[in-house]
Amino acid sequence: MxxxxxxxxxxxxxxxxxxAGLLHTHYPPNTVIIRIPCASMLRPDVILHAFKSGxxxxxxxxxxxxxxxxxxxxxxxxxxRVEKAYELLDEHGIDRDRLVLTGVCSTCVETIVGTLExxxxxxxxx
Numbered sequence: 001m002x003x004x005x006x007x008x009x010x011x012x013x014x015x016x017x018x019x020a021g022l023l024h025t026h027y028p029p030n031t032v033i034i035r036i037p038c039a040s041m042l043r044p045d046v047i048l049h050a051f052k053s054g055x056x057x058x059x060x061x062x063x064x065x066x067x068x069x070x071x072x073x074x075x076x077x078x079x080x081r082v083e084k085a086y087e088l089l090d091e092h093g094i095d096r097d098r099l100v101l102t103g104v105c106s107t108c109v110e111t112i113v114g115t116l117e118x119x120x121x122x123x124x125x126x
Contacts, residue, residue, distance in 0.1 A: 064103030
């Protein structure tokens with residue numbers, strides 16, 4: 001079964017996803033990518049809405065400390081937003097393991113692919 005995965009990709013992480021595509025790197029075909037300027041701008045209710053709309057997993061690909069908007073401050077702000085999203089998932093009976101936050105630099109193709117592989121394994125019960 002192919003699972004639907006939504007990636008919210010911050011600016012730097014989006015560049016890594018673009019690079020993965022240019023290198024013809026394999027990642028799940030039912031992956032939808034939404035580019036956002038900064039992961040700390042992503043509201044927890046938007047993450048919940050993604051699950052309610054039928055996505056099996058959500059991957060927040062943050063720029064981490066390389067964020068062109070907030071720098072180091074991005075890490076803490078994004079972590080707080082994702083923690084609030086975890087609380088919403090708990091309230092709605094959605095498994096926390098289906099939401100993943102990872103910092104991704106603009107050249108970290110392996111990080112993107114590895115994270116997507118782990119998400120697929122989690123969804124398959126592995």
